[in-house]
Amino acid sequence: MQFLLKIVTWKGIAYTIAVGSIVYGLKKYFGGGVCYCTARLDGQVVVITGGNSGIGKALAVELVNRGATIVLACRNIEKGLEAKKHILSKNRKAKIFVKHLDLCSFSSIVKFCDTLNLEFNEIYGLVNNAGIFYHPYGITEDGFEVTLQTNYLGPFILTHHLLKPLKQSIHARIINVASDEHRRVSINQLIAISRTQKDFKGHFVNYGASKLALVLFTKELAKKLQNTNVIVNAVDPGNVETAIYRNFYPLSNPVLYALQWIIRVVLVKTPTEGCQTLLHALLTPNRTTGQYYADCKLALPSPVAADERICREYYQLTLEVLASWFSTESEC
Numbered sequence: 001m002q003f004l005l006k007i008v009t010w011k012g013i014a015y016t017i018a019v020g021s022i023v024y025g026l027k028k029y030f031g032g033g034v035c036y037c038t039a040r041l042d043g044q045v046v047v048i049t050g051g052n053s054g055i056g057k058a059l060a061v062e063l064v065n066r067g068a069t070i071v072l073a074c075r076n077i078e079k080g081l082e083a084k085k086h087i088l089s090k091n092r093k094a095k096i097f098v099k100h101l102d103l104c105s106f107s108s109i110v111k112f113c114d115t116l117n118l119e120f121n122e123i124y125g126l127v128n129n130a131g132i133f134y135h136p137y138g139i140t141e142d143g144f145e146v147t148l149q150t151n152y153l154g155p156f157i158l159t160h161h162l163l164k165p166l167k168q169s170i171h172a173r174i175i176n177v178a179s180d181e182h183r184r185v186s187i188n189q190l191i192a193i194s195r196t197q198k199d200f201k202g203h204f205v206n207y208g209a210s211k212l213a214l215v216l217f218t219k220e221l222a223k224k225l226q227n228t229n230v231i232v233n234a235v236d237p238g239n240v241e242t243a244i245y246r247n248f249y250p251l252s253n254p255v256l257y258a259l260q261w262i263i264r265v266v267l268v269k270t271p272t273e274g275c276q277t278l279l280h281a282l283l284t285p286n287r288t289t290g291q292y293y294a295d296c297k298l299a300l301p302s303p304v305a306a307d308e309r310i311c312r313e314y315y316q317l318t319l320e321v322l323a324s325w326f327s328t329e330s331e332c
C-alpha cells in the first residue's frame with residue numbers, strides 16, 4: 001500500500017513516464033523501418049518460400065490485405081495449412097494456396113516449379129524467404145551441406161525455374177532474404193565452402209556464407225535480367241523473434257530464453273516489424289534492381305558484393321557446382 005502511495009507521488013509519476021518513454025523510444029528505434037507504400041497487388045500472385053512461419057507468414061498477412069494471391073511454399077503441408085488458417089482469421093477474403101516445397105531436395109524444387117508453371121501464367125513476386133540458421137551439420141539428399149543448399153543453392157534453382165511466369169507478369173520482383181551476417185564472411189571462405197560443397201566451418205560461417213552467396217546472386221541475376229520486366233533485390237529483415245533460433249543455444253534453452261525476455265521485447269523485432277523491408281522492396285515505386293535493402297531503405301551490402309567480377313565468377317562457380325542438376329543459363 002505504502003509502495004503504491006509512493007508511486008502515485010509526482011516523483012513516481014515522472015519516473016514512470018521517463019522509463020516508459022525510454023522503453024517506447026528504444027522499441028520504436030529497434031522496431032526498424034515501416035513500409036508506407038500504398039500500392040496494391042489485387043489479383044497478383046506472390047510466392048513466399050517458408051511462408052508458414054515467422055517473417056514469411058507476417059508478410060503473407062500484409063500482402064493479402066493489399067489484395068495479393070499468395071502461394072505459401074512449405075516443406076510441411078500441415079504447418080502450411082495452419083498458417084493459411086491463421087491468415088484467413090485475419091482476412092476472410094484472402095486467396096492462399098499451400099504447396100509443398102523442400103529446398104533440401106532439388107527434385108522437390110523442380111516438381112514445385114512445374115506445378116506453378118502449369119497453374120499460374122504470371123507471377124508478380126517471388127520471395128526467397130525460407131532459411132535456416134545454426135542448423136546441426138548435415139548433408140542433403142543431393143549431397144550438399146544443408147545450410148548452403150537451403151539458403152542458397154535451392155533458391156538459386158527455384159528462381160531460375162520460375163523465371164518464365166515472372167517474365168510474363170507486366171512487372172515482377174524477386175526478393176532474396178539475406179542477413180547482415182553476410183558481412184562477416186570473406187569471399188575466400190564462401191568459395192571454399194562452395195567448392196567442397198560438404199564443408200562445415202561453423203554455424204555462423206556457413207550461415208553467413210549462404211547469405212553472402214545470396215547477395216552476390218542478387219547482383220548478378222539483376223544484371224542478367226536488366227532488359228526484362230523482372231527486378232531482383234536482397235533484403236536484410238534485421239533481428240526478428242522467430243523460430244529460426246530454435247537450435248541456437250542461448251535462445252533454445254528455456255531458462256536463458258526466459259531471462260532474456262525483456263531484452264528481446266525491447267531490442268528484437270516482431271515478425272510484423274521484420275517483414276516491413278520485404279514488403280517495401282515488393283511495393284516501392286523505385287524499380288532499381290540488384291540492390292540491398294535494410295530498414296525499408298536502400299543500404300550498402302558488404303564491399304565484396306560491389307565487385308562485379310566476383311559476382312559474375314561466383315555465379316559461374318554455382319553453375320559448375322550445380323552442373324548435374326542445372327545446366328543452362330538460357331532462362332535468363
Ligand SMILES: NC(=O)c1ccc[n+]([C@@H]2O[C@H](COP(=O)([O-])OP(=O)(O)OC[C@H]3O[C@@H](n4cnc5c(N)ncnc54)[C@H](OP(=O)(O)O)[C@@H]3O)[C@@H](O)[C@H]2O)c1
Pocket residue numbers: 049050051052053054055056073074075076079101102103104128129130131132133150177178179180236237238239240241242243244245
Ligand atoms: N529472424 C531473424 O532474426 C533473421 C535475421 C536475418 C535474416 N533472417 C532470414 O529471414 C528468413 C525467414 O526466417 P524467419 O526468421 O522467419 O525464420 P522461421 O520462422 O524459422 O522461418 C523459416 C521458414 O523456412 C522454412 N524452411 C526451412 N528449411 C526449409 C526447406 N528445406 N524447405 C522449405 N522451407 C524451409 C521453415 O519451415 P518450417 O516451419 O517447416 O521449419 C520456415 O517456414 C530466413 O531466410 C532467415 O535467414 C532472419
